[in-house]
Amino acid sequence: MPLGPFGRTAVAMITPFGADGALDLDGAQRLATHLVDRGGCDGIVVSGTTGESPTTSDAEKEALLRAVVAAVGDRARVTAGVGSNDTRHTVELARAAERAGAHGLLVVTPYYNRPPQDAVAEHFRTVADAVGLPVMLYDVPARTGTELAADTLLRLAEHPRITAVKDSAYDLSKAAKVMAATDLAYFSGCDELNLPLLAIGAAGYVSVVANVAGPQVRSVLDAYDAGDTGEAARRHLALAPLVERMMSAGAPGTVTSKALLGALGLPAGPVRAPLLPADRELTDGLRVVYDKVAGGL
Numbered sequence: 001m002p003l004g005p006f007g008r009t010a011v012a013m014i015t016p017f018g019a020d021g022a023l024d025l026d027g028a029q030r031l032a033t034h035l036v037d038r039g040g041c042d043g044i045v046v047s048g049t050t051g052e053s054p055t056t057s058d059a060e061k062e063a064l065l066r067a068v069v070a071a072v073g074d075r076a077r078v079t080a081g082v083g084s085n086d087t088r089h090t091v092e093l094a095r096a097a098e099r100a101g102a103h104g105l106l107v108v109t110p111y112y113n114r115p116p117q118d119a120v121a122e123h124f125r126t127v128a129d130a131v132g133l134p135v136m137l138y139d140v141p142a143r144t145g146t147e148l149a150a151d152t153l154l155r156l157a158e159h160p161r162i163t164a165v166k167d168s169a170y171d172l173s174k175a176a177k178v179m180a181a182t183d184l185a186y187f188s189g190c191d192e193l194n195l196p197l198l199a200i201g202a203a204g205y206v207s208v209v210a211n212v213a214g215p216q217v218r219s220v221l222d223a224y225d226a227g228d229t230g231e232a233a234r235r236h237l238a239l240a241p242l243v244e245r246m247m248s249a250g251a252p253g254t255v256t257s258k259a260l261l262g263a264l265g266l267p268a269g270p271v272r273a274p275l276l277p278a279d280r281e282l283t284d285g286l287r288v289v290y291d292k293v294a295g296g297l
Helices: 025-037 058-072 087-099 117-130 150-156 172-181 191-199 210-225 229-247 253-263 280-296
Strands: 009-012 043-046 077-081 104-108 135-139 162-167 185-188 204-207
Touching: 009 210, 025 043, 025 058, 025 210, 043 058, 043 204, 058 077, 058 087, 077 087, 087 104, 087 117, 104 117, 117 135, 117 150, 117 162, 135 150, 150 172, 162 172, 172 185, 172 191, 185 191, 191 204, 191 210, 191 229, 204 210, 210 229, 210 253, 210 280, 229 253, 229 280, 253 280
Parallel strands: 009 043, 009 204, 043 077, 077 104, 104 135, 135 162, 162 185, 185 204
Antiparallel strands: none
């Protein structure tokens, strides 16, 4: 399949910080380069939830985006997370990201204030109308408290710049309904559903686990693209222990990704409060599972 505006094998990149908690732009460029050149990623999503967007300032988001675009924007699609629960602020972030060179935007459903579906649709249309970039909708009701209903997705698909969905809704039936009726490109936002969503027509994924195991995550998609569904299933199942440990260990994927990246000698640094860093037991457990998975694929 041709490379779309968001890539296919995209990573939800963590945001590296220095030991003092300040934004580490050099580390971000080194990590982005590693993820593209050695990690098999053709897309980088910056300032998503995994990138600690709730605790980075607007200025930090813009500086991070410019640094990553400068490092890898000639060979990977760079998507900027610009979502918030304030439409005016989201529009400001979207326009700033467009000026900074983003190839696309990731816009999450407004969280906490729980707008009804008509208001959700108006929020997304307002953002898409304000810029010239393609928009990926982010459906993650477990975090936001508000779903993107199938009927809302069908209506939003009519907008010329709303072209994709990052699906973290854990609802394959809804995804199938929308994919069957629209041209929206679906991206798995949950590593455990990468292969199931591919099997019903998804375009790719936005992976947290690809921060540390990009080639292994990509190998599932490569086998599926080659028509070897049995091998794709084997690789997906072989990755499952690492996915489970990183995403279900009682700590967010940001914490587990940074712990593993640090253990592997790659840029990561601390997390920002209210997150807490992984303790030694969690980090050691992650490394054991990582070593087993990385050596078995």
